[in-house]
Amino acid sequence: MSNRPKLTPPPEFRRYAKRVRCTDCNSETGRPRRDEHGIWHVPLLHDPWCPVLNGQVSTLDIHTHALTRKETA
Numbered sequence: 001m002s003n004r005p006k007l008t009p010p011p012e013f014r015r016y017a018k019r020v021r022c023t024d025c026n027s028e029t030g031r032p033r034r035d036e037h038g039i040w041h042v043p044l045l046h047d048p049w050c051p052v053l054n055g056q057v058s059t060l061d062i063h064t065h066a067l068t069r070k071e072t073a
């Protein structure tokens, strides 16, 4: 798609991407990608029944959780 050289996400983003999990299902994360504005995104792959998918639950908790929870070894 893009002929831009592949870049590695910054450490803060990698830490976030490692921690981010849906609080309502057993989600997995996909491969991080950088958009045309230079912003990194990590896809969060929800289970098909997850209430987040149909908008019943806000995703805000997911991100807050990823940013604030303590490191687990």
Ligand SMILES: [Zn+2]
Residues within 6 Å of the ligand: 022, 023, 024, 025, 026, 027, 045, 046, 047, 050, 051, 052, 053
């Ligand atoms: Zn989910």
